Amino acid sequence: MTDRAPRAVFPPSSRIRTTGDFERAYNSGLRAGDAHLLIFASVNGTQRTRVGLSVSRKHGGAVQRNRKKRLLREAFRHCAGRLPAGLDLVLVPRQRPDSCLRDFCNSLPALARRLARRIPSQDDAPGTG
Structure with a gap:
């Protein structure tokens, strides 16, 4: 039996799939960007971080769009352990x-x-104290 490194996977449960989830991320008002990447985010109410891709x-x-999507998926696989839990992230490359890949993995x-x-x-919510 051989020892294998843990697999970095991109299962369906880690993907944003519905239009409603994409719209929630776009309309939440949470966004951040740098020279390589723009991210829209929303809280998803779970302990899992999910990602959606938008390459126009x-x-x-x-060919170029699919390459960008492959790079973004790979960056998510590499960085999944370093991402905050409970967010839906829509990744839009600049x-x-x-x-x-290194640029996306850093961003x-x-x-x-x-x-x-x-x-x-939750402590900052109105009416809780």
Whole structure:
């Protein structure tokens, strides 16, 4: 029997799939960005972080768009353990031809942590104290 490294996977339970979930992230008002990535976020009420991808035609033809999506999925797989739990994240890459996996892997956790700090805690809710 061989020892294998733990698999970094992207199961269906880690994906945002419905239009409503995408709209909730877009309309929540939580967003952060840098030179490589823009992230929209919303609280999903679970302990799992889910991700959705939005790569428009402005990024080029199908080959270029699919490459960006592959890079974003791979960045999520690599960084999943460093992301705050309970968020739905919609990842929108910036239109930069030089963005690589390392850029997305650096941007994703930093931006997600920034968004998590902006979420009001239950203690800050009106009428709780």
